[in-house]
Amino acid sequence: MQPTLSKTHTRALHILGFLFLRMGQFARARRLFLALVALDPADLNARLSLAHAAIQLEDGEMALHTLTGIAPDAPIPGGNAVVSLLLARAYTLVGDTNMAQEAMASFWKAKKA
Numbered sequence: 001m002q003p004t005l006s007k008t009h010t011r012a013l014h015i016l017g018f019l020f021l022r023m024g025q026f027a028r029a030r031r032l033f034l035a036l037v038a039l040d041p042a043d044l045n046a047r048l049s050l051a052h053a054a055i056q057l058e059d060g061e062m063a064l065h066t067l068t069g070i071a072p073d074a075p076i077p078g079g080n081a082v083v084s085l086l087l088a089r090a091y092t093l094v095g096d097t098n099m100a101q102e103a104m105a106s107f108w109k110a111k112k113a
Contacts, residue, residue: 005039017049021056029053030062037066044070051086060093081110 005013013036020029033050036043047066054062063086070083088103 010036010040010043014045014049017046017053021049021053024056026053026056030057048082048086051090055086055089055093058093060090063090064094081107084110 013032017029017032017036020026020032030050030053033046033053036046037050040046047070051063051066054060054066067083067087067090084103084107088100088107091097091100091103
């Protein structure tokens with residue numbers, strides 16, 4: 001049986017993780033968001049925040065793994081532009097410049113929409 005958290009506890013952990021990100025405590029943020037994603041893999045905010053922390057730690061592989069499978073029509077604040085920008089940064093970290101350029105093109109296209 002998978003442990004669950006109440007919405008209040010989940011929200012508090014998201015806020016704590018956001019504060020870690022803002023304070024530059026990227027390793028702490030990554031650990032916290034890894035736990036939140038493990039508890040609820042469908043938590044888009046936790047996945048995006050985990051990808052952001054991984055990018056700040058220059059772990060492009062983790063960021064790409066975290067972003068894999070997020071649907072293009074997922075209800076994300078900022079929509080596809082956010083995912084595209086994170087993907088572009090992650091692909092750059094792993095040295096895939098072609099995919100990074102494609103992701104940036106998607107970012108600009110989403111920004112214009």
